[in-house]
Structures are given as structure tokens and as C-alpha cells.
Amino acid sequence: MNVVFGWQLAAVLGLLVAAAAAVVGVGRIGTWRPVVTAAVRAVAQLAAVSFVIVLVLRNGWLTAAFVLFMFAVAAWTSARRITRARHGRWAAVSIAGGAAPIFALLLATGVVPAHPLAIIPIAGILIGGAMTATSLAGRRALDELTDRHGEYEAALALGFTDPDATRLIVRPTAGQALVPVLDQTRTVGLVTLPGTFVGILLGGGSPLQAGATQLLVLVALLAIEAVAVLVTVELVAARKLRR
Secondary structure, eight states: OOOOOSHHHHHHHHHHHHHHHHHHHHTTSSOSHHHHHHHHHHHHHHHHHHHHHHHHTTOHHHHHHHHHHHHHHHHHHHHHHHOSSGGGGGHHHHHHHHHHHHHHHHHHTTSSOSSHHHHHHHHHHHHHHHHHHHHHHHHHHHHHHHHTHHHHHHHHHTTOOHHHHHHHHHHHHHGGGGHHHHHHHHHBTTTBOOHHHHHHHHTTOOHHHHHHHHHHHHHHHHHHHHHHHHHHHHHHHTTSSOO
């Protein structure tokens, strides 16, 4: 299945962006500008990637550089989501701590072939999952410390060390950052057919191959995001991530 490229596509995309911005603005659930900005950036970035990816797939070193570029963008995005302070750079540790070991395992065992055509999409999915989990866990942890500052100070008064008092506040809600990946894994094939599964089928792969690949991605994401959340909690407890 291929989307028809033409004025109809441009018109539909414009209508969808306008509708999303209107709902956000009129419903007072945020400002409309980020919606439009995100859509415009998506158009520009996908157009650029469409041209660059052809060159990247021809060279192993370019592939490695592109993966590092994806990681850098993910770390920068997550850092800005968590805090505007320079301490946000520690988000890179959470993302790398979750994605790097699992990605290395997949390559070392040969489960994912060491070919640019396989490396780039898998790396993007895994890094993206770690980024999302880090952003959600970091924001929620810092919000909890702000909202429950009295409980934090009470824990200190009772003799808890600063890291232990912080963990006491942020750990109970940290697992909420795993809700999206848990729901996606639980309902795969019943509610949703994820992009990896559909993409392999449309590319001519067998249903068995598509299912195995999607299962690998989902289980890998569970492990990656769990590690990313744990590392984020520890970074907050160590006051590396703070506002």
C-alpha cells in the first residue's frame, strides 16, 4: 500500500494539522503553536532524511554516524522535556544506558544483521523508546519532588539521606513511564498492528517473519525502557537531573 502523492495529500495534511491545532487551542489543553511547529518540522525532517538516507545506506561509517546523530537528537529532546537547566544533559546517560547494551546484544548475537538497512530502523525504534521513557520518568520525578516537597523534607527530618528521601518520593510513580510500552505489548495484534509488523508484510516478508521481528522489538523496548526509567530515577536521586 502506497499513499498517493499529490495535492490531495497536501490538502489532507493541512486539514489535519489545522484540526489538531484548533482542538488544542479551543479546548484550552495547550497552545496551538507546538502542534503546527511539530508538523512543519516533521515535513522538513522527513524530506531531508529521504535524501540523506540513500547515501547513509551505502556506507557503514555513515550509518554509524547517523545512529549517533539520532542518539544526540534524542538526548537533546529528552533533556529539554525534563528541564531547561544545563543538568538536562544527563538524560543522555539514561537513553544510552537503556538502548546501547540491548542494541549491542542484538548485533552481537546476529539477531539483527549488521547491515545499514536493518541497523538504522531498529536503532531508531530503540533510541526513540528510551527517549520517551526517559522524558516521562524525568518529568514525573521532578514534578513529584515539587508537589510533595513537604514529604521529602519530612523524610530528611526522620534521618533519611537525600538520595533515599528522593527515591521514596519518586519511585512509586516512576513506573507510569512504562505504561505506553506495556499497553502496546499487551494489545499487539488485538488492538494495534505496529509499524514494524506492517512494514515487513508490505515489503514482501512472511507473516511469521513479521511477527518474530515485531516481538523482538517490543520485548527489547520493554527492557530498554525499564533500564532508562531506573537510571533516570537514580540520576534524580543523585541530583544530576534537577531544575
